[in-house]
Amino acid sequence: MDPISPLEQALHAARALVLADLAAGEVAAADVVSMVEDSVVQRRWWVEQWPDGVAFVAGLVAQDVQDSLLERYGRWPLCPVCGTGDPHALEVEPELGPDPHWVCHKAGVKVAAVGALGSATGGASSS
Numbered sequence: 001m002d003p004i005s006p007l008e009q010a011l012h013a014a015r016a017l018v019l020a021d022l023a024a025g026e027v028a029a030a031d032v033v034s035m036v037e038d039s040v041v042q043r044r045w046w047v048e049q050w051p052d053g054v055a056f057v058a059g060l061v062a063q064d065v066q067d068s069l070l071e072r073y074g075r076w077p078l079c080p081v082c083g084t085g086d087p088h089a090l091e092v093e094p095e096l097g098p099d100p101h102w103v104c105h106k107a108g109v110k111v112a113a114v115g116a117l118g119s120a121t122g123g124a125s126s127s
Ligand SMILES: [Zn+2]
Pocket: 079, 080, 081, 082, 088, 104, 105, 106, 107
């Protein structure tokens, strides 16, 4: 058996991280999971064209899924930091870089690493 390539490892990790964040927001429905799968397929192609981008895959998959959700369901993930004002989504930073985080631009804070949103929001909504 061939060892798993770094590309497949990165894609697998990205998939797991984004699914964890979706589960934290309780939006891991079947069609949402398929959005993640679609993104992973596209990003596999993308990294095959540009292998140096392998470390950026998790952030990109998170942004792809965020865009797909915005079209079909609405903003995700909603900011858990700002208690008042209009509900708004977190954004991935860096958009194209390693070690992606969810940030709130309104409060100017890093909320959580991609994949760790559950710990930032305390799991199920508490309010
Ligand atoms: Zn906010």
